[in-house]
Amino acid sequence: MNNSKTSRTRWTAPRIAVVVLILAAALSWSGYRLSVKFGGSVSTQGNEIGGSYRLVALGEGNVTEGDFRGSWVMVWFFDTHCPKTLCGPVLKSMSDAKKALASEGIKTAPLAITLDPLHDESEELKKYALTLGDHVVPLTGSPSMIEQVAKEFHAPNELVKGDDGTSYHVPAPRIVIMDPQGRYAGTIESTAGTEALVTGIHQFAHRG
Known part of the structure; x- marks a missing residue:
């Protein structure tokens, strides 16, 4: 039983890592596409007036x-x-x-x-x-x-x-x-x- 649990644990960690990487890539791509379509977010860059655009x-x-x-x-x-x-x-x-x-x-x-x-x-x-x-x-x-x-x-x-x-x-x-x-x-x-x-x-x- 212990060997079975250990085996499942060893397989679960890589699978979770793969899923996290896929989700991160998807979110990054979605953010890129939205940025291209609508423009990036504005940042003040510490300015009282003005910022990035x-x-x-x-x-x-x-x-x-x-x-x-x-x-x-x-x-x-x-x-x-x-x-x-x-x-x-x-x-x-x-x-x-x-x-x-x-x-x-x-x-x-x-x-x-x-x-x-x-x-x-x-x-x-x-x-x-x-x-x-x-x-x-x-x-x-x-x-x-x-x-x-x-x-x-x-x-x-x-x-x-x-x-x-x-x-x-x-x-x-x-x-x-x-x-x-x-x-x-x-x-x-x-x-x-x-x-x-x-x-x-x-x-x-x-x-x-």
């Missing part, structure tokens, strides 16, 4: 916060139904700030993230953003990822109606600035203009 750069595929390391990153949220008189100047000031700082050898990445990924088709988003700010990088993503990223960057999630009756998301009142190491540096009012953006990034750089 995976979004879609139009025509260039997925990008993460790591793709912008080495640059001062300007992050702003809007959607393409926003009146151009309201959102246009912000996109232009971000684009012009990039050009001005580039002339000084300072690398920047002005990111314009849509708050309405279900309705902002790629071509529409590209046409809207790049027409108003040709150096801006328009970004979109899955609805769940956009929602998480907006929360991490403290962007509003509120719909309003314009004068023509069209609803649009309230654009972020501030542009979030992340330093070249991916850390939160500060914010600048979205309506402040090009000069304020350039000055603000200079100040953040000297403070660091």
Whole structure:
């Protein structure tokens, strides 16, 4: 009897180990597939504002916060139904700030993230953003990822109606600035203009 019990014990342990490995592999694969389909989870990485993300750069595929390391990153949220008189100047000031700082050898990445990924088709988003700010990088993503990223960057999630009756998301009142190491540096009012953006990034750089 003891030999029988010992034999069963010897066989049971390997079987359990195999089952555990199979389950682990299945869970890992499922997690990978969900990540590919819906984007990875957002992590604050210790930042008061901002964090990690995976979004879609139009025509260039997925990008993460790591793709912008080495640059001062300007992050702003809007959607393409926003009146151009309201959102246009912000996109232009971000684009012009990039050009001005580039002339000084300072690398920047002005990111314009849509708050309405279900309705902002790629071509529409590209046409809207790049027409108003040709150096801006328009970004979109899955609805769940956009929602998480907006929360991490403290962007509003509120719909309003314009004068023509069209609803649009309230654009972020501030542009979030992340330093070249991916850390939160500060914010600048979205309506402040090009000069304020350039000055603000200079100040953040000297403070660091």
